[in-house]
Amino acid sequence: MKVTVVGAGAVGASCAEYIAIKNFASEVVILDIKEGYAEGKAMDLMQTASLNGFDTKVVGSTSDYSKTAGSDICVITSGIPRKPGMTREELIGINAGIVKSVSGSLIEHSPNTIIIVVSNPMDTMTYLVHKTTDLPKNRIIGMGGALDSARFKYRLAEALEAPISDVDGMVIGGHSDKGMVPLTAHATRNSVKVSEFLSEERLNQVKEDTKVGGATLTKLLGTSAWYAPGAAVSGLVQAIACDQKKMYPCSALLAGEYGLNDLCIGVPVILGRNGIENIVEIELSAAEKAHMQESAEGVKKTNGLLEL
């Protein structure tokens, strides 16, 4: 199992590290345009192999896509992150060009690959890859919901004063400050609805804190987060590589599911060796449906800025 990660920055390096530590891939190639940067990150990571007990070979490459040839899974993290006060949507001008050229180069060397898009604005960048490549739709996946759901569980556990392992919950919708739809009515603590323990007001606070999870960290760090994004990507990569058939909310191209068409947005999917093996349609309340519709309108507005 060969995995390529484009972008050796904060998220790319974190994701490569988690994939290597989990020890399910034979090779991880990290590629960046900054001379020597990916080679340096790869060497540093390889020097953790004996300490962390993994056999995955980590290779760095400066813009040489021949090293990525035959990758089963490619992750795109190349592009600029936001700074405090910015929205993810503001990154489209620079990141669209990067994601388009990177996905083309990856597919040229790995025509059978599955692509996971991370660069922001992620739902629109995922749509861009669908529109500008010939890959079948099950092989283009956007990562956002897995991260947003992890943040939702963190906030739920905080409110419940419970260990995170007691908590389950999912976030669907667009990966944006306003577009996320945390499914509070479905969230549970050991299969008991969290609404049995938390007031509507507290649950609304959890929802709002979840939606601005990325912005909160960007304000604290001066740039956007990397540990949880890297861990979330590695979870998706492992689900595909190990054919786990796990359900994650991912940005998928919709054709009628959830009453939505011709956009990529976060919905629950089953991930296995073929990428998105199924889109799961769950029953939403009237309020959740309305929020999902509003979220889709936001994503479509950003998609409209693409020069296709």
Ligand SMILES: NC(=O)C1=CN([C@@H]2O[C@H](COP(=O)(O)OP(=O)(O)OC[C@H]3O[C@@H](n4cnc5c(N)ncnc54)[C@H](O)[C@@H]3O)[C@@H](O)[C@H]2O)C=CC1
């Ligand atoms: N979808 C999600 O949940 C998340 C998305 N992100 C997004 O991921 C992206 C990366 O974030 P960071 O790693 O923090 O940024 P970073 O600035 O640390 O790293 C980005 C790397 O991409 C490289 N790069 C730029 N153009 C390239 C090209 N054409 N080919 C190869 N490499 C290229 C840069 O040299 C840099 O090393 C940002 O757009 C950020 O908004 C970040 C966190 C979560």
Ligand SMILES: O=C([O-])CC(=O)C(=O)O
């Ligand atoms: O907040 C950002 O810009 C990066 C990101 O998507 C996240 O951490 O959720």
